[in-house]
Amino acid sequence: MTDAAKPDDRAAAELRGEHWIAGEASRGGGDAFHGVDPTSSERLEPAYFDAGDAELERAALAAVSAAPRLASARADRAALLEAIADEIMALGDSLLERCERETALPRARLVGERGRTTSQLRMFAAVVRDGGYVDARIDRGDPERSPAPRPDVRRMLHPLGPVAVFGASNFPLAFSVAGGDTAAALAAGCPAIVKGHPAHPGTSELVARAITAAVKKVGLPAGVFSLLHGRGRALGAKLVQHPAIKAVGFTGSLAGGRALFDLAAARPEPIPVFAEMGSVNPVFIMPGAMRARSAAIAAGLGRSVSLGVGQFCTNPGLVFVAGEDGLEAFTASLARTLSQTPVCVMLHEGIWTDYIQRVALQRQLPGVTMIAGGPAVPFPANGSCSVKPVGLLTDLETYESSPRLLEEVFGPVTVIIKCPDVAALEAVAAGLPGQLTATVHAERGEAGDAATLARVLGERAGRVIFNGFPTGVEVCHAMHHGGPYPATTDARATSVGSAAITRFLRPVCYQDFPAALLPAELRDENPGGLLRMVDGTCTREPVTSR
Amino acid sequence: MTDAAKPDDRAAAELRGEHWIAGEASRGGGDAFHGVDPTSSERLEPAYFDAGDAELERAALAAVSAAPRLASARADRAALLEAIADEIMALGDSLLERCERETALPRARLVGERGRTTSQLRMFAAVVRDGGYVDARIDRGDPERSPAPRPDVRRMLHPLGPVAVFGASNFPLAFSVAGGDTAAALAAGCPAIVKGHPAHPGTSELVARAITAAVKKVGLPAGVFSLLHGRGRALGAKLVQHPAIKAVGFTGSLAGGRALFDLAAARPEPIPVFAEMGSVNPVFIMPGAMRARSAAIAAGLGRSVSLGVGQFCTNPGLVFVAGEDGLEAFTASLARTLSQTPVCVMLHEGIWTDYIQRVALQRQLPGVTMIAGGPAVPFPANGSCSVKPVGLLTDLETYESSPRLLEEVFGPVTVIIKCPDVAALEAVAAGLPGQLTATVHAERGEAGDAATLARVLGERAGRVIFNGFPTGVEVCHAMHHGGPYPATTDARATSVGSAAITRFLRPVCYQDFPAALLPAELRDENPGGLLRMVDGTCTREPVTSR
Secondary structure (H helix, E strand, C coil), X not given: CCCCCCHHHHHHXXXXXXXXXXXXXXXXXXXXXXXXXXXXXXXXXXXXXXXXXXXXXXXXHHHHHHHHHHHHXXXXXXXXXXXXXXXXXXXXXXXXXXXXXXXXXXXXXXXXXXXXXXHHXXXXXXXXXXXXXXXXXXXXXXXXXXXXXXXXXXXXXXXXCCEEEECCCCCCCCCCCCCHHHHHHHHHCCCEEEECCCCCHHHHHHHHXXXXXXXXXXXXXXXXXXXXXXXXXXXXXXXXXXCCCCEEEEECCHHHHHHHHHHHHCCCCCCCEEEECCCCCCEEECHHHHHHHHHHHHHHHHHHHHHHHHCCCCCCCEEEEECCCCHHHHHHHHHHHHHHCCCEECCCHHHXXXXXXXXXXXXXXXXXXXXXXXCCCCCCCCCCXXXXXXXXXXXHHHHHCCHHHHCCCCCCEEEEEEECCHHHHHXXXXXXCCEEEEEEECCHHHXXXXXXXXXXXXXCEEEEEECCCCCCCCCCCCCCCCCCCCXXXXXXXXXXXXXXXXXXXXXXXXXXCCHHHCCXXXXXXXXXXXXXXXXXXXXXXXXXXX | CCCCCCHHHHHHCCCCCCEEECCEEECCCCCEEEEEECCCCEXXXXXXXXXXXXXXXXXXHHXXXXXXXXXXXXXXXXXXXXXXXXXXXXXXXXXXXXXXXXXXXXXXXXXXXXXXXXXXXXHHHHHHHHCHHXXXXXXXXXXXXXXXXXXXXXXXXXXXXXXXEECCCCCCCCCCCCCHHHHXXXXXXXXXXXXXXXXXXXXXXXXXXXXXXXXXXXXXXXXXXXEECCCCCHHHHXXXXXXXXXXXXXXXXXXXXXXXXXXXXXXXXXXXXXXXXXXXXXXXXCHHHHHHHHHHHXXXXXXXXXXXXXXXXXXXXXXXXXXXXXXXXHHHHHHHHXXXXXXXXXXXXXXXXXXXXXXXXXXXXXXXXXEXXXXXXXXXXXXXXXXXXXXXXXXXXXXXXXXXXXXXXXXXXXXXXXXXXXXHHHHHHHCCCCEEEEEEECCHHHHHHHHHHHHXXXXXXXXXXXXXXXXXXCCCCCCCCCCCCCCECCCCCCCCCHHHHHHHEEEEEEECCCHHHCCHHHCCCXXXXXXXXXXXXXXXXXXXXC
């Protein structure tokens, strides 16, 4: 932590209902809205205002003007990411307190999520410093080649330009203002304009102040970051349609992500939208695994379903089991785990309402029985967005005739689907739409069937988990948090892990350039010691003339 | 070349007007059309037929069914790519003869293009064999980590699934049935369904036979490749909208590429479209370069403009010069080079008509004068799609008031634009839409200005060329043949060079998998000796337990 960041000063800082546009606070805009305490429906001060055209234009103009400097300042970008992490920590308890009020997420979870947020920022700082992510390639020329000389060709990845980031409600720190998309965009060298999620505007304001302070400290142009508040859809739509914006990062619902994708595709200049959307994250339990450890699987599954009040995009919504063997014990055990979970409060009324309605619709399907979960606590009777986890049980026939079961229910609910045998599991797997994750539980003796199932699931999911549970997405180099549509709008992209940086990069190729005009990453001497592909071979060595 | 491929047999093979659908010849479909000799407008036998729904369905079904086997057979894919190259060579002169008739491209060019086609196939074979393209990443687990164990996470790239490839008219071999997109798709492990370009159906039929023979020889499922003929837009639209298709490769016009992109984005499950479209490939000549070598630049530019009758997407359409110094000599020299170019025949009547019309519209702009190029040979007076290269001259004011000058004219024409000074060059560069290439000519003494210009051009183009010309795209690892929209629909993708394979791949992540269920590329022992990222460090070593 640096001298500039003093936790005590920050804790005293009052919220002011401000956008942060290129280093300057602003309260401009249209309609007012407030954060709301989901435990009581109490309105939280201060008021925030929907950013209007003027705010958007200022942010966009500043981002465009800051882009070239940010693009060329690799070392400064690494320093910026670390400074943001420092400044977030320097916000101290004031950040956690406000975040807890706005989201009802418990303090321990928020402390953990803050750690994830800062470690993501530091991971990207290391990636940027290392420089290998620019994927430098050099093919040396050959003036003697016949019939035509071979040119000297060198390429590396450069930033796409300003990125629009949409804060997610379910990770108010790790997928919000300074979350994974912002960190990846800044790491890539792209200015970020964040539309804060209206469910936690105070949290967003505090984090925006931290980023703004970090930008200033590092000496980068203020336009590399802006936060705009907005409750309605208009701001998001205008942001995605703005000519200054060159890519979009989004985490949220299928409807929301698809709407942004459609707007971006319809632009005069289409831009990529990296929307991480819905997923039911199916779990497949093979008969051997069920026989060997039904209670352990049920306990783990119950924890995974109810973790964070089920408000994870990796929440296991469907559980396919083969045969009756061990099923009763499994179901009873899962029911017990879910029932023992205390009543919890969801993030906001919108999510709560949607959860209540969707669970009710699933329960009403003929052939579906409830194994756990009482009637939901009514809202706003006690003013709280409270829920209990729900477990449902049905059979393959009902699953196959109920497309609704394949729709994500955001919250703590899971549906067990009895299948007759392993062949049915494979058939189900082959018919799944795109998923973020899919999980297989199997024992050593059924490895052949498990391998087939895993292969089929790998064709439909971004991540396949063996004998585990999908919640808890490790932030690392090998993580892929993505998957075929409708899990995301771009199966080639991850929104977690160091590979997320590549979303915001494109190659630029330099042909027959004099050394002095080449970016440092592509010069013969390889001053940064980057791993580069030279004439098809990866090496950290300098390039010698042919 | 293998025993199976006997040039003499093939040379005798007659064309039959056939689609090739998963190993079987078919003449089904709707309306008939013919290839046409553009030197004479003579209709060439046999008739071809627009593939209908039945043909498309057969190809799609076979592709889906072949996909898993192709995906898992890395060594067989390398063998397939080499076998295709062998079989194309085995077609012998019959391929060159037919192609010459259908395209009017001279024999020497076609021999060169055939070499490019086979060397592309062999390059991808080497890439597939090496295996590094799967970008394997391993983060080892740590069961002792607190508060939660660290999972073992491994990921690699897998094929997207069946790819639709649109043959291009201007490279009847290298960007057509067995061209770069097909080679990249097959290399990635994606079955390819090619819509042949209607201007060279006979060439397409011959190459499809070669691919079909290669698939059979290597023992891969026949569904990995199909060729469908079609003249109208219906087939292409249906192909892009077909649920079996997971990505699209296209080279052609802005209108055509955008139409396919829009169809793909509007699908229930959107898919990526890699369309390489229009570009004016601006050339900037700095004053020092003009003073030092105006004649040499003019000669090189003239050759680049008229090469292949200007029918390259990298054709230099706009040339910006600063000041009057040396301009007269330059213009005269360019005019001489262009005028000395013999009358040449364009690929087909559609391209010819479009060229004639667009050149006429540019010439008619007030402020534009013609420095080279007589009146076009009228069509169909002599039945030939003949043209002479055209040089035009104008000033910055006219350029700025004539958006038409920024539209690609496909054919041998270039427009010199007089700018007052270097600052004007930079301003022009900053206002350009996305380009495949941009070129700077500068001398040592003006490196500072050249560096600024090159940086600005790098923000707008996929490839920046120094003291050279944009035509002639080297097939190598460092090549980037792409660029921001409207040069392509995806600035992150290249359609030339080994990096083109990544367009058709997506990551799949394996969490806590037992070794036996992991793909070989991700196993500890690293049997293929791949370069992998292990715990953030690139290495070819096996993985040891923590």
